[in-house]
Amino acid sequence: MALKSYEQELLDRIESGLKIGPAWERSANDKTLDVQDPATGEVLKTIADATVTDAVRALDAAVDAQPGWANSPTRARSNVLRRAFDLLMERKDEFALLIAMEMGKPIAEARSEVSYGGEFLRWFSEEAVRVHGDYRQNPEGTGNIVVSQHPVGPCYFITPWNFPLAMATRKIAPAIAAGCTSVIKPAELTPLTTIYFVQLLEEAGLPPGVVNVVPTSDPSAQSGTLLSDPRLRKLSFTGSTQVGIRLMEAAARNVLRTSMELGGNAPFVVFEDADLDKAVEGVMLAKFRNIGQACTAANRVIVHDSVADEFVRRVSEKVAVMTIGRGADEGNQVGPLIDQRAIAKTARLVADAVKNGGEIVTGGEIIDGPGHFFQPTVIDRIDPAAAMMREEIFGPVLGVVRFSTEDEAVTIANDTEYGLVSYVFTENIGRGGRMIEKLESGMVGLNTGLVSNAAAPFGGVKQSGVGREGGFDGIREFLSAKYTLIPR
Ligand code: NAD
Numbered sequence: 165m166a167l168k169s170y171e172q173e174l175l176d177r178i179e180s181g182l183k184i185g186p187a188w189e190r191s192a193n194d195k196t197l198d199v200q201d202p203a204t205g206e207v208l209k210t211i212a213d214a215t216v217t218d219a220v221r222a223l224d225a226a227v228d229a230q231p232g233w234a235n236s237p238t239r240a241r242s243n244v245l246r247r248a249f250d251l252l253m254e255r256k257d258e259f260a261l262l263i264a265m266e267m268g269k270p271i272a273e274a275r276s277e278v279s280y281g282g283e284f285l286r287w288f289s290e291e292a293v294r295v296h297g298d299y300r301q302n303p304e305g306t307g308n309i310v311v312s313q314h315p316v317g318p319c320y321f322i323t324p325w326n327f328p329l330a331m332a333t334r335k336i337a338p339a340i341a342a343g344c345t346s347v348i349k350p351a352e353l354t355p356l357t358t359i360y361f362v363q364l365l366e367e368a369g370l371p372p373g374v375v376n377v378v379p380t381s382d383p384s385a386q387s388g389t390l391l392s393d394p395r396l397r398k399l400s401f402t403g404s405t406q407v408g409i410r411l412m413e414a415a416a417r418n419v420l421r422t423s424m425e426l427g428g429n430a431p432f433v434v435f436e437d438a439d440l441d442k443a444v445e446g447v448m449l450a451k452f453r454n455i456g457q458a459c460t461a462a463n464r465v466i467v468h469d470s471v472a473d474e475f476v477r478r479v480s481e482k483v484a485v486m487t488i489g490r491g492a493d494e495g496n497q498v499g500p501l502i503d504q505r506a507i508a509k510t511a512r513l514v515a516d517a518v519k520n521g522g523e524i525v526t527g528g529e530i531i532d533g534p535g536h537f538f539q540p541t542v543i544d545r546i547d548p549a550a551a552m553m554r555e556e557i558f559g560p561v562l563g564v565v566r567f568s569t570e571d572e573a574v575t576i577a578n579d580t581e582y583g584l585v586s587y588v589f590t591e592n593i594g595r596g597g598r599m600i601e602k603l604e605s606g607m608v609g610l611n612t613g614l615v616s617n618a619a620a621p622f623g624g625v626k627q628s629g630v631g632r633e634g635g636f637d638g639i640r641e642f643l644s645a646k647y648t649l650i651p652r
Contacts, residue, residue: 167206171265171492174258178360180211182218182379185225186372192217197381199356202268202500203490203535209356214378219347219386220393222376226318226345227395229373234315234343236371238293241341245289247368252282255364259329259357264491266354267328268499268536269454271492281330283618284337284634291639292341308650313643315343316421317397320390322383322411323358324403325351325502326457332358334622334633335400335423336365336375342642344398347376349386351403353502355379391415400641401425402459404556405582405627423631423641425459425623427556428584431577432462432613433599435570436470438589439611444478446613447562450587452486452540453614455499456560457506459628460585460607460615463557464546465564466576472544472566476525479562480542484526488537498560500535507536510559513552517563520547527561554580570595578604583626585615606632 167175180196181188195213200206214222233241252259260274269277297312319339323331332348339346350358355377362377380386390396391414399415401408402425415422432450434443450462467475491499501507507530514528527541538559546553546563553565567573577586586603588610590596600608606624609615616622621632631641 167208171261174261175209175356178209178262178356179363180209182212182214182222183359183362183375183377184218184222185228185376189218191215197352197379199266199354201265201490201492202502203492205534208265211355211359211379214380214386216385216389219349219378219380219390222347222378223318223320223390223393223395225373225376226347229345229371230318233345233371233374236343238295241343242289242292244365244369245285245292245337245340248365248370249282249285249289251364251368252278252285259360261492262357262360263328264499266356267325268491268502270496270499271494273453274491277327277330280616280618281327281333284330284333287618287634288337288341288639291338291636295342295639295643297645302649305652307652310648310650312646312648314646316642316644317344318395319344319346319398319400319642320387320396321346321348322387322399322401322403323348323350325354326454326459328354328357329361331402332361334638335402338633338638339642340370340374342639344642345374347378347390349383350377350379352379352381352383387411388414391420392418394418396420398422398642400631408629421641423633424629425631425633426627426629427582428459428461428624428628429463429554429556429580429582430460430585430587430605431603432465432587433573433577433589434465434467434471434475435573435588435590435592435595436468437592437595438471439591440471440475440478442611443475443589444482446587446589446609446611447479448482448613450609450613451562452483452498452560455501457502457558461557462562462587462613464553464576465562466567466573467564468573469566469568472564476542476544476564480525483540483542483562486540488531488540490535498540500537501559503536506558507538510538510557510561513555513557513559514541514543514561517543517546517550517552520550522546522550522563548576570598574599574602578602581627582624584624584628585609587613
């Protein structure tokens with residue numbers, strides 16, 4: 165299938181090199197990597213594949229740029245971010261198309277990602293000029309304590325493929341605002357959006373070396389070297405818990421600051437007193453956004469016995485008529501999964517759920533290629549022993565578990581090592597309050613299926629991570645407090 169002419173023109177505008185300091189460069193050994201369209205398997209673009217030597221040179225550039233950037237006026241940093249926001253909004257359709265092409269999500273959702281990702285630029289352009297310390301007296305009355313905030317220093321960012329723009333801006337924007345330089349390694353499956361975004365930052369006036377980009381097909385070698393480099397001061401990672409743990413171990417050996425946004429296993433609880441219209445709308449968003457490939461995706465839909473039949477019927481009717489196809493083509497509601505591994509995992513989890521007594525109401529099958537498509541699926545009466553109760557599904561499969569008491573719902577919801585987000589649907593305000601207290605997660609959606617917002621502290625507890633991105637908290641991850649004692 166040939167690319168449309170406007171798609172090809174967009175791809176032609178994207179740099180194929182590594183961004184190291186001021187230049188876009190080839191890889192040290194001329195290695196390249198192919199970026200594919202997951203809907204067709206077609207190669208979209210071939211880009212430089214960074215070697216470890218390239219990554220070290222990128223860190224050299226970040227280290228060189230660090231003092232100048234740390235000393236730049238906060239208004240200058242704010243202005244770069246604001247210009248970047250304005251440019252991104254002007255090019256919203258272009259970025260949305262690129263995201264849809266390399267990642268596969270429906271173009272309408274890709275536009276939402278550009279809006280969401282862009283908000284981090286605007287939010288942190290506003291936060292950049294509001295970093296402040298404080299002035300205290302020691303209790304003995306013998307001295308004054310002055311607390312000032314300073315950039316942490318050069319950072320290493322590793323981002324996943326499922327939100328190629330927003331996961332990059334959520335790290336890059338607060339780092340720029342705080343006065344930190346960085347090296348970013350986007351996911352090898354979706355590096356084009358990050359590259360194009362860094363081109364935009366350059367146009368917005370970001371000085372050379374402040375953000376450097378080194379996509380690689382060998383992330384383990386790259387991270388091993390950079391995380392042990394004594395000049396690096398911080399790791400910010402978004403991805404799976406499994407990889408996150410390995411990176412935290414490596415970061416610990418170099419005593420790095422870390423922000424870890426890891427996996428999820430979100431419960432979506434529907435009580436008997438829920439507004440079912442809201443709950444159905446909420447689950448469609450929480451489950452099927454991004455083809456189910458979101459850390460915030462509803463992974464376990466936990467529904468009260470008395471409303472489960474109606475809930476399952478209404479959701480299944482909607483799911484059965486979802487339009488499936490290439491994300492970049494207007495109008496589709498379900499795009500491809502990212503690769504064949506994702507298809508195999510989804511099929512395994514569905515087969516396991518059925519073996520454990522789950523009943524497929526709609527979907528359940530792999531769709532023949534080209535591309536990596538799986539039917540949007542609803543499975544009722546999932547057994548607590550089913551693998552999809554513990555593992556992130558990361559596909560368009562909604563499994564319903566039934567419960568009868570509030571305590572039982574809480575027990576099921578918290579029975580996981582993850583704790584990123586929980587969703588609760590109830591019209592009973594007292595129950596809503598109790599659930600917010602009892603649910604073990606960093607975020608709660610009360611009668612809503614979408615919590616992401618640049619002004620809010622996004623992040624998890626338990627094995628879903630450490631640290632927060634966005635909100636007032638987001639910039640703190642890039643600052644260190646320095647205390648000075650002034651004797652009286
Ligand atoms: P992944 O962990 O496989 O990969 C994430 C990134 O880590 C990619 O850039 C990859 O190249 C890199 N990576 C893999 N092995 C590495 C290594 N040894 N050293 C250094 N880097 C390495 O995850 P994924 O499949 O890309 O993304 C999906 C996962 O991300 C899910 O678990 C999802 O829940 C999670 N996620 C979390 C959030 C959040 O904010 N909490 C947001 C989006 C995705």
